[in-house]
Amino acid sequence: MEPVIRIRNLSKTFGKNGKALHNIDLNVGAGEMVGLIGPSGSGKSTLLRHITGLVRGDQNAGGVQVLGQPMQTDGRLNGNIRQTRARIGYIFQQFNLVNRLSVIENVLTGTLGRIPAWRGTLGYFRDDERALAMESLRRVGMERFAHQRASCLSGGQQQRVAIARALTQQPDVILADEPIASLDPESARCVMDILSDIHQHDGKTVLVTLHQVDYARNYCSRIVALRQGEILFDDKASELTPVLLNQIY
Ligand code: ADP
Numbered sequence: 001m002e003p004v005i006r007i008r009n010l011s012k013t014f015g016k017n018g019k020a021l022h023n024i025d026l027n028v029g030a031g032e033m034v035g036l037i038g039p040s041g042s043g044k045s046t047l048l049r050h051i052t053g054l055v056r057g058d059q060n061a062g063g064v065q066v067l068g069q070p071m072q073t074d075g076r077l078n079g080n081i082r083q084t085r086a087r088i089g090y091i092f093q094q095f096n097l098v099n100r101l102s103v104i105e106n107v108l109t110g111t112l113g114r115i116p117a118w119r120g121t122l123g124y125f126r127d128d129e130r131a132l133a134m135e136s137l138r139r140v141g142m143e144r145f146a147h148q149r150a151s152c153l154s155g156g157q158q159q160r161v162a163i164a165r166a167l168t169q170q171p172d173v174i175l176a177d178e179p180i181a182s183l184d185p186e187s188a189r190c191v192m193d194i195l196s197d198i199h200q201h202d203g204k205t206v207l208v209t210l211h212q213v214d215y216a217r218n219y220c221s222r223i224v225a226l227r228q229g230e231i232l233f234d235d236k237a238s239e240l241t242p243v244l245l246n247q248i249y
């Protein structure tokens with residue numbers, strides 16, 4: 001079966017900084033939950049951004065396909081890339097909620113890839129879209145907060161709302177970049193439990209970057225480790241020995 005994410009010989013150079021990614025080959029199959037680990041600056045975020053097509057790899061280097069669609073842009077977005085991007089839910093370390101909007105309004109913005117922009121601007125959403133947003137909030141245990149301002153929530157609660165926003169988009173793939181790095185341990189576990197549930201229960205493909213190796217071990221059956229832009233390890237979590245960890249960090 002064609003992998004959901006297919007990366008072939010991808011390299012990325014940022015000016016004088018040198019290579020952020022170096023000959024990356026990576027397949028992620030449908031329904032996998034993969035933990036991407038590695039020290040700060042090893043290229044984790046850069047790799048995730050390439051998967052969305054927001055960043056273009058070096059010329060003559062390989063490329064990225066998501067759901068069979070090549071994601072490289074040459075500045076312009078073609079319709080196919082736009083459609084594929086709508087099937088990718090993205091979760092950020094800093095949640096990126098709009099503080100002045102209510103929780104449900106934030107979640108509804110997750111439908112924007114599928115509705116005309118003017119409706120979003122006017123806050124005009126159909127009942128079925130509101131119902132879908134409430135269902136997503138229920139999924140992350142935040143339905144009671146639907147009409148509160150996003151700015152009133154704790155970090156862990158904001159991240160749960162951000163996950164609900166991604167779910168409302170009804171994605172096939174979830175990319176999460178350090179989703180628990182700003183959270184206390186209890187909130188971090190809660191967020192990882194939710195991501196794990198989305199993977200196990202809904203069968204969504206999840207690729208999550210994690211600073212903390214322990215979380216990757218506990219939640220991801222497969223771990224990919226980057227060091228200086230290269231993949232040093234790609235195997236079952238149980239194969240990640242202390243000796244290998246020493247080489248990675
Ligand atoms: P990680 O997410 O693992 O901490 P990053 O992907 O953010 O690593 O960064 C990998 C390398 O690429 C770092 O050396 C970083 O300085 C460099 N880098 C990332 N983005 C840019 C950019 N927009 N311009 C220049 N260098 C960048």
Ligand code: MG
Pocket residue numbers: 044045046177178
């Ligand atoms: Mg990063």
